[in-house]
Amino acid sequence: MCGIVGIVSTEAVNQAVYDSLLLLQHRGQDSTGIATADGSVFHMHKARGQVREAFRTRDMRALMGNMGLGHARYTTKGDAANEQEAQPFYVNAPYGIILVHNGNLTNTRELADDLFHIDRRHMNSTSDTEMLLNVLATELQAQVTGLEFDPDQVFDAVTQVHERVEGAYAAIAMIAGQGLLAFRDPFGIRPLVLGRKPAGLVGDEWIVASESVVLESQGYEVVRDVAPGEAVFVTLSGELYSRQCAKSPVLVPCSFEYVYLARPDSVMNGISVYEARLRLGNRLADTIAQYAPLGDIDVVMPIPDSSRPAASQVAQKLGIEYREGFYKNRYVGRTFIMPGQAQRKKSVRQKLNAMSSEFKGKNVLIVDDSIVRGTTSKEIVDMARAAGANKVTFTSAAPPVRYPHVYGINMPSRSELIAAGRKIPEIALELGADALIYQEVADMKDAILEGQSLVTDLEMSCFTGDYVTGTVTPEYLEWVERTQLS
Ligand SMILES: O=P(O)(O)OC[C@H]1O[C@H](OP(=O)(O)OP(=O)(O)O)[C@H](O)[C@@H]1O
Numbered sequence: 177m178c179g180i181v182g183i184v185s186t187e188a189v190n191q192a193v194y195d196s197l198l199l200l201q202h203r204g205q206d207s208t209g210i211a212t213a214d215g216s217v218f219h220m221h222k223a224r225g226q227v228r229e230a231f232r233t234r235d236m237r238a239l240m241g242n243m244g245l246g247h248a249r250y251t252t253k254g255d256a257a258n259e260q261e262a263q264p265f266y267v268n269a270p271y272g273i274i275l276v277h278n279g280n281l282t283n284t285r286e287l288a289d290d291l292f293h294i295d296r297r298h299m300n301s302t303s304d305t306e307m308l309l310n311v312l313a314t315e316l317q318a319q320v321t322g323l324e325f326d327p328d329q330v331f332d333a334v335t336q337v338h339e340r341v342e343g344a345y346a347a348i349a350m351i352a353g354q355g356l357l358a359f360r361d362p363f364g365i366r367p368l369v370l371g372r373k374p375a376g377l378v379g380d381e382w383i384v385a386s387e388s389v390v391l392e393s394q395g396y397e398v399v400r401d402v403a404p405g406e407a408v409f410v411t412l413s414g415e416l417y418s419r420q421c422a423k424s425p426v427l428v429p430c431s432f433e434y435v436y437l438a439r440p441d442s443v444m445n446g447i448s449v450y451e452a453r454l455r456l457g458n459r460l461a462d463t464i465a466q467y468a469p470l471g472d473i474d475v476v477m478p479i480p481d482s483s484r485p486a487a488s489q490v491a492q493k494l495g496i497e498y499r500e501g502f503y504k505n506r507y508v509g510r511t512f513i514m515p516g517q518a519q520r521k522k523s524v525r526q527k528l529n530a531m532s533s534e535f536k537g538k539n540v541l542i543v544d545d546s547i548v549r550g551t552t553s554k555e556i557v558d559m560a561r562a563a564g565a566n567k568v569t570f571t572s573a574a575p576p577v578r579y580p581h582v583y584g585i586n587m588p589s590r591s592e593l594i595a596a597g598r599k600i601p602e603i604a605l606e607l608g609a610d611a612l613i614y615q616e617v618a619d620m621k622d623a624i625l626e627g628q629s630l631v632t633d634l635e636m637s638c639f640t641g642d643y644v645t646g647t648v649t650p651e652y653l654e655w656v657e658r659t660q661l662s
């Protein structure tokens with residue numbers, strides 16, 4: 177998962193793109209980049225690190241123009257440390273295209289071959305995003321006949337992209353001198369929201385972004401989600417065109433957005449992330465009531481930040497006191513999306529501190545939103561014990577993560593997943609917890625979808641092993657496990 181944003185405005189967009197990226201920082205911390213279009217001239221700055229450290233005043237001043245896009249990267253393919261692989265990516269023909277991408281392509285081996293042998297295109301990185309851009313460019317080139325530009329050419333090109341590319345992709349691209357294109361894969365795995373701001377006589381201003389929180393803070397009204405398979409094109413003067421470009425689109429968004437990735441104040445695919453997390457807490461409370469001797473528990477505690485809504489519901493539903501025993505250092509970023517296990521492990525200790533007064537002699541029930549590698553939970557159990565806890569019951573608002581995620585979340589290898597191939601008591605032993613309770617898969621699904629009409633199914637492959645695109649083979653998973661970063 178990365179954060180992406182694109183804006184077509186009647187005034188300079190550099191600050192608005194920067195502010196949007198700050199709001200999407202929780203989706204990627206490896207590198208970041210902004211590109212703007214001043215007429216048909218592109219300006220771009222990208223760098224390693226977080227938004228606040230990547231852009232200096234002089235970088236911002238150089239980003240001129242009324243159309244722009246930005247990216248916050250959480251690497252899933254390629255090299256997290258390589259600045260060359262930071263997004264956006266650029267190609268100079270046709271027209272000149274700059275693209276940002278959230279997601280992960282699952283047929284990069286075939287694409288690399290085809291792009292080289294058939295399309296004669298040179299990939300200068302191992303990034304899947306560079307491939308996505310080059311497929312788009314090849315297909316757009318094939319549509320261009322004369323000098324006249326027509327959004328239908330772009331939509332035909334996106335139709336071809338859907339034919340050639342497999343996996344998850346929400347993408348935004350600027351086409352020099354023409355406008356802004358946004359499209360989503362035929363399953364709508366990764367999110368993309370469209371917003372509008374009326375600009376009086378000059379026409380409308382438009383924004384597309386990974387999360388609705390960006391639209392709200394920039395003063396745009398939320399129009400709708402970009403539909404799975406759909407492409408949207410906004411001209412430089414603010415006219416919007418859209419077309420369904422996939423043969424059989426179906427909305428199956430990633431469940432992990434609601435469990436952990438997205439900000440709670442965002443609404444995606446019509447589902448409020450915060451309310452989904454409250455419902456996850458309610459369902460988890462029911463399961464806890466089934467398995468744990470409740471009279472035995474003194475306090476319920478969240479692990480800041482993402483598990484707070486679920487934990488508050490667990491406490492309320494079980495009628496047990498809610499206490500915050502872990503204090504979070506707000507200057508340390510999200511642990512799970514950091515590259516490399518050594519850094520992730522170190523960061524948990526830097527980030528969270530247990531307050532002895534909240535633990536001494538108590539039986540604590542700890543709630544986290546998910547347990548993936550167990551990096552956080554292992555440290556947390558240790559810290560709770562060191563702070564004097566009597567008994568530690570660990571609970572997760574998501575089910576055990578047993579399978580790799582190949583659609584934009586960096587968990588490529590089963591060997592690093594603490595629940596892969598282990599039964600729950602074995603995981604509890606690994607974590608050092610006295611008891612361990614997970615959400616059931618069906619409960620997670622029901623909790624996220626409860627009361628929704630737009631979405632009827634979710635992408636839950638990391639919990640179930642069922643990959644929604646139907647193209648993920650055991651051989652591919654084995655290759656990913658062998659070759660990708662962890
Ligand atoms: O089992 P693990 O591999 O440790 O992954 C799961 C943990 O990582 C995330 O927290 P993170 O610190 O990234 O973000 P948060 O502050 O939003 O909870 C998530 O909320 C869990 O706490």
Ligand SMILES: NC(=O)CC[C@H](N)C(=O)O
Pocket residue numbers: 177178249250251252253254263277278279280281303304305584585
């Ligand atoms: N998490 C993402 O969306 C990553 C996008 C792209 N696959 C990259 O690694 O840069």
Ligand SMILES: [Mg+2]
Pocket residue numbers: 479480481482483544545552
């Ligand atoms: Mg957490």
